[in-house]
Structures are given as C-alpha cells and as structure tokens.
Amino acid sequence: MKYLSEYRDAALAQELLKEIKAIVTKPWTLMEVCGGQTHSLVKNGILKMLPEQITMVHGPGCPVCVTPIHIIDEAIELSQKPHMIMCSFGDMLRVPGTKISLLEAKANGADVRIVYSPLEAVKIAQENPDREVVFFAVGFETTAPANALSVVQAAKQNVKNYSILASHVLVPPAMEAILSDPETTVNAFLAAGHVCTIMGYNEYDPIAEKYKVPIVVTGFEPIDLLQGIYMAVKQLENGEAKVENQYIRYVQREGNIRAQQTIDEVFAVSDREWRGIGTIPKSGWEVNEAYRKFDARRKFNLVEEISEDNTTCIAGEIMKGKKKPFDCPHFGKDCTPERPLGSPMVSSEGACAAYYHFSQAEALPS
C-alpha cells in the first residue's frame, strides 16, 4: 500500500538494525512516549530484534491508560441518566471505573455508542433533538482539534443538546514529570509523531536542553521506529542532546497552525490528574468559559472528585518507566486483558497489555 508498505520493508529494517548495532557501545534506556508506538513495537516484533544494550520503556502516551478513574466514573454516571446518549472512542469502553466499565453500563441498558469522530456525535445530537448527547473527549494533543471542532460546529449550528466530557492531556508536562523524578532511568525520548503533527516540536527544545536528553520526533511504522531509535542512540553515543525530527513526512517545526487555533478557541490549559501518576500542573485542557455550555461537567453539575484507584496496580511506576509489567505480582495472573485491574492492561496501546502478549513470545526459543 502506498505510504505504508515502504515503511514496512524487511530489507530496510535489517539495514537499520545493522546500523544501530554498529554504533551502540553502551546500555541505553529509550522511552517511546506514545502508546501507538508501543503497540507497533510489539506488533512488529521489534523489541526482540534490537541489540540487548537498548532497553525500550513505554511512556505515558496511552490516552486510555492515563484517564483518571473518577472521569471514567463520571462518564458512566452520565451514561445512566435518562435520555442520554454517551458517545465514545471504542477502546474507552472496556476501561474499568470504580465499579463497572462503560461496556457494562451499556449491557445494563445505557445508550453507549462507539464513534470514530466527535463530528458523528454532533450528527447524532442533531438527529435526536429530544435527547442529550455527550462525547467522551479523551486523548492527547492529537484528538484535541477534532474534539474542539465538534464544539465549534455545535455552537455554529446551535445544537444545544451536545456537550463534551473533556479529559485532555498534554505530552510535554508529562515528559518533564518523568525527567524530574530522581529515579528516572530514561536517557532519550522518541516523541509522539502524531502529537507533533498538531503541535510541532518547538516546545521540546527547552526540555532537551534542561534535562540533557535527546528527543527524536518519531512515527509509527517499523522503519520510522527503527530510524528514530537509530537517531536517538547516535545522539547518546555522541554525547548530544537535541531535538530531531524523524517523521518529516508529516511533522513540521511549527505544527498545524489551524488545528492549534481551533484548540485555543475552545480549550484552556488546566491542571490534570493522570491515572497512576497523580496531578501534573498545567498538563491538560478543559473547555474554556466561552464554550461553557458545551462542557458536560458544568452542564450536568458533575463534581470532580479525587480518584481512589486500585492501589494494587503499579500503573504509575510502569508509565514513568521505573518498572516493567513483569515486576507486578498481578501481571498475567489476576490482571489480564479480559479482566484488567488497571488501565495499562486495557488498551492494546497499554504497556501491560502489550507485554501480556510479548511475555509469551519472550518464553519462546529464538
């Protein structure tokens, strides 16, 4: 397939692996920020192909994993209101809240619908004027423009029965939170390609400089990841710490200005709790004053509570790269993708779910 098969080329992959092996002399720990990258590393079997000096740890960039449990509970509470249609991206449905998941709420009779775009949710609202439609707007900078656009469109078309339950998180503050942890093991980052498609990568320069870490904006296909790893390792071996862009076919330094304007139109920066990590200052977006009528939290008077998460789940340490899923006593035993105890086991982008499969492959003879 055009623009895909080129980035899945076996000969090119072997070539890049050879080059990585040729330059690596010391052990390095690299963190891929985005869950999509984790998924691709595992799906394509790349982790096992890398030289043993390179350890990949899996960052907090899985939106399913970092959405705090009280927001899941809010979504479930909303879905159970009469005349409510709750719309969500697919993989939020299985995430366990305090008691149940949205999928279970649906089984109990709530009208929960999977959509691929928030604009579909606006359409559903227009088609059901006598009902309330809430879109569960989660995600990083990547999904924010479309979520913001849905609010702008609803406002323009005077759709009064549409609102969003926003739980947006931002990558750079999370990277800083990880780096400022004295126990961090991360030597370099593969920054999330799609986030940078929207936001550009100007905001990473101060981080690279302050913490002396190479940051390579990286894509998601096997060749992208191998090239990103190569670029990061090369910097580390040369003692450099700068921001580089591997994903040049989509990412420009300044990002997508129009998308950023749409985000600014609707959202305001706020402190945000990350599941398993805690509250990180100025690490999220919430609906701003101008669009308050489209904020489900205000519209339905939801009271934001502090989450009381399952304390047996070590999601926070895993997402900061301090522990591997194997280090958790529950991993693969009472915590599996069918019955997850914590969020990293839920989404295929979550480190635990990815490792759940990888760990089995690990036991195989090579």
Added chain:
Amino acid sequence: MSQQKLSIRLNCPLPKLDFDVITLGHGSGGVLTHRLLDTGVFNVLKNDLLNEQHDGAVLNFNGPVAFTTDSYVITPIFFPGGNIGELAVNGSVNDLAMCGAIPQYLSLSFILEEGLRMDEFWEVLLGIKKASEEAGVPIVTGDTKVVDKGKGDKVFINTTGLGRLHPKANIHANRVKPGDKILVSGPVAQHGVAILSVRQGLEFETTITSDTKPLHQPVLKLLDALGEDVKFLRDPTRGGVATVLNELATQSGHGVEIIQKEIPISEQVEGACEMLGLDPLYVANEGIFLAIVSESKAAPALHILRNFDPLASIIGEVTHDHPRQVLQHSRIGGRRIVSMLPGEQLPRIC
C-alpha cells in the same frame, strides 16, 4: 457487485399482499401466516420436501451424517455483497463443509420483528432462494415467528443443516501434526470490513463487498483428491483467522506459525483496517476457509484452491515449538504472538 436490489436483479417483484409491514398477525398461525407462507416462503423456496408443508421433513440417510445449527443476527440486514438471508444459508452450508460433509438439507426459522417492511422481508427471502440455489442445498422445513416491535432487530434467522460425510473425510484437530501446512482459500477480512462500512456512525465510501459464498465445492475437491491428508478445516467467521488458529493450536496441542506477507488481503481492505485501527486477522470472513494438510500435499492442495480463487495461499505451518501458541513472522522479520481476542475488537483512539 451491483448494489441494486435482488428483486430487481432477479426480476422477481414483491407479490401483492394485504400489508406493507409484518404484523403480529403474521405469526399467529392463522390466515395471515398462511398467506405469507403460501405467497412468500413456500412459493419462493419450493421443492418436493418443502411442498409437503408438514411439521417436519422426512429424510433418508445411510452412514455418517454431519449436523449443524447457527443463528444470524447481523446489523444491518442488508450490506454490500449480500443480506442476512444469503449469510444464513451459506453459513450453515459452510459449517457442514468444514466437517467434511456434502451439504444436503437446510431448515430455516425466522424470528421477525413487528413492523419489518414487507419489501425487506421479500429481499431477504430472495437472498435465501439465491444462496440455496447456488449451493444446491434445498430448504426442507422451517418456522416463522413474529415478536413485538422493539423485542427483535428486524429479522433473526436460524438455519440447521444436514449433510452426508464425504467418504474420504477424516477432519479432526487431533490428527494435525507438526510439519502440516496451513492454507487459506482467499483474501481475509472482507466481510467484516464490508459490514463496518455501512454500520451507522461508521459509514465510509468503499467498493468492498462481503465475501459470503458457499465453500463446499473447493472443500469436496480437496477431499476427492487428497482424502485423509486434509486434516482440519475451519471457516474463520467471527473472530477471524487469528481465532481459528488459536483454536487449532489449543485443540491440537501444537504450535502454529504464520507468515504475515503470505496472508492474502486486498489493498482496500488493508487500508480500511489501518484507518479503523483493526487487525485484519481478527476481522470476520464469510467466504474463505483454512485447511490444514499434510506437508507433502500442500502444493496440490494449493493448486486446487487456486482454481477457485487465485489468491489462495499457504500461510504457515504447524510446529513442535511453542505448543498451543500462534506466532506470526512480521513483514520486517520480527515475531509476535497472535493471541485470542479478549472480548470485542474495539477501535483505538488514535
């Protein structure tokens, strides 16, 4: 395939009926039921056994018989490349074929929702007729019930199938041995993607059509030519190829290895799966099957399958290593476990 209505393509318009929609009366057993059956079901699907209009059909069998049943509850009932009626016939025909049987008879039970439009019912019925004729398998008995509006989803269909076992068939997972080759009879993931393309909220423009079709002809040709060297057959419907291979690994106690680049998939289907965030290995199929054959007979088996579909392929083999697990060699030379799906395949956020 043209998306024109079957009734137009078959030049078979809806007969004049008293009602435009199915009513509870059509399931009462009284006059309305009889009128619906006489002008509709019996007239369209007629054959000697069905014409008896008895409570059941009396059949003659000698020797081993395969027996299968399946219910069809698909939404939407009309989709690119077919409708629920064709699916219901082909599904049970294929389940018989996967047992190594020659499909011979089907039963047909409708559960209709009050308010179903008569012309939609007619299209479904014609779909059943078309599929039954194409497969050469008659409907010999059946039932029709109507439930209150809101208690069903337009139409549910159950079909049960009976078929004589092919004399050379010996299809059992426990006969599968390391070294056996795994063949797929055509490109994967078409049906599931075709359904998604018309599902409310997900509509996207595509020419992808469901692959629903009867599979007993290629299966019987394989059995004629290779007999006991055909060890295991399965059509990867719900859960897709990955699920069937996991079942094979579990049931046989051996390992399974597949090679990603050998798995046939159309560019359009692959593109749609990428866009929707779905793994094609888990997407449903209705017109392909997996065959496990002895290593020495893989080449002739492939030759037979390619007479029916040029994209048939040898996608992997059964191994001593990693028992009860399915491993895929990725295009770039990596390896990964292909596991069972934990629940529904849910599209990812980004």
